[in-house]
Amino acid sequence: MNLAVAGAVLLTLTVGGVVLVRHRYVVVTVVGVSMLPTLADGDRVLVRRSALARVRTGDLVVSRPPAGGRWDAVTLPTWLIKRAVAVPGDPVPAHVVLAVPERPGARVPPGRVVLLGDNPADSLDSRFCGYFRAHQIVGVVVRRLAHGD
Known part of the structure; x- marks a missing residue:
């Protein structure tokens, strides 16, 4: 293989790798105080794009906000960062029963x-929105990024 072909192959692999990484991961900046004390306004996190099937109880999750009906009259952020407290098959937590159609003891x-949100006094979450649906899930937080990352 000559040097020009090897360079073209290396360039193609590099570009392909960058595209793959950018498709798989996204950096999200926290806006607001709903995740205090875990995450503060301005913190940045690395998020691995994932389907609901990969979300585990306790994971920090990035999701799209609710839409339709009353939510269309409210200005909401593009994405929300919240903690998954119950995934499909888990018991529905008592403090969200009023916002979902299930009775206490039912399963998600x-x-x-x-x-x-980790800060229940200031969080738009399942206590008000009910369940989040699989199509709303963007991904799972992998780690907080140091300032400047």
Whole structure:
């Protein structure tokens, strides 16, 4: 293989790798105080794009906000960062029962997840929105980034 062909192959592999990484991961900046004390306004996190099936109880999750009905009249951020407190098959937490159609003791149905902010006094989450649906899940937080990363 000559040097020009080897360079073209290396360039193609590098570009392909960058595209793959950018498709798989996204950096998200925290806006607001709903995740205090875990995450503060301005913190940045690395998020691995994932389907609901990869979300585990306790994970920090990035999701799209609720839409439709009353939510269309409210200005919401592009994405929300919340903690998954119940995934499909887990018991529905008592403090969200009023916002979901299930009774206490019921299980979270397939394709749904219960997301709560760590700062319940200032969080738009499942206590108000009910379940978040699988199509709303963007991914799971992998780690907080140091300032300047």
